Amino acid sequence: MSPLKITLVSIAMATHLLSLTLVTAASAANAVDSKAELSQTRKGQLNHIVKQDCGSCHGMTLKGGLGPALLPENLEGKPVLFLQHTILYGRKGTAMPPWKTLLTEQEALWISQQLKAGKIANK
Ligand code: HEC
Numbered sequence: 001m002s003p004l005k006i007t008l009v010s011i012a013m014a015t016h017l018l019s020l021t022l023v024t025a026a027s028a029a030n031a032v033d034s035k036a037e038l039s040q041t042r043k044g045q046l047n048h049i050v051k052q053d054c055g056s057c058h059g060m061t062l063k064g065g066l067g068p069a070l071l072p073e074n075l076e077g078k079p080v081l082f083l084q085h086t087i088l089y090g091r092k093g094t095a096m097p098p099w100k101t102l103l104t105e106q107e108a109l110w111i112s113q114q115l116k117a118g119k120i121a122n123k
Helices: 003-034 040-058 080-089 105-117
Strands: none
Touching: 040 105, 080 105
């Protein structure tokens, strides 16, 4: 290879590496973004989902039905991460389905926190 060709190849490789670094940095920024506070619109949608979809089993006021009641007194002592896991992955061998294709980890976490605080769909 001629020195010129080697230089060009090195430049091409450097550019490629740089673009890889930029892509990685951009997706890292996105990952941070996804940790940002949920929008009011999305929170409204989640409230609706809990009432309508979760409510079909847990009751529209979350007092229980086919699924157990999800009021703060029922969830006492159950860690938020345990509830989040139940929502995302469901419970095998029970009617509780996994929601991971419809809800993000952050959204399932938010719902769990709201449930424990009695701030969601229970009025
Ligand atoms: C098809 C019925 C059904 C639907 C729909 C459903 N659940 Fe459930 N869920 C259940 C059942 C049944 C259980 C109890 C599972 C068991 O026996 O451990 C349960 C358990 C749970 C628990 C654990 C409660 C505890 O005390 O440990 C949480 C939290 C929960 N569901 C949240 C949700 C949320 C949030 C939604 C909507 C995104 C939802 N569920 C939709 C049937 C359902």
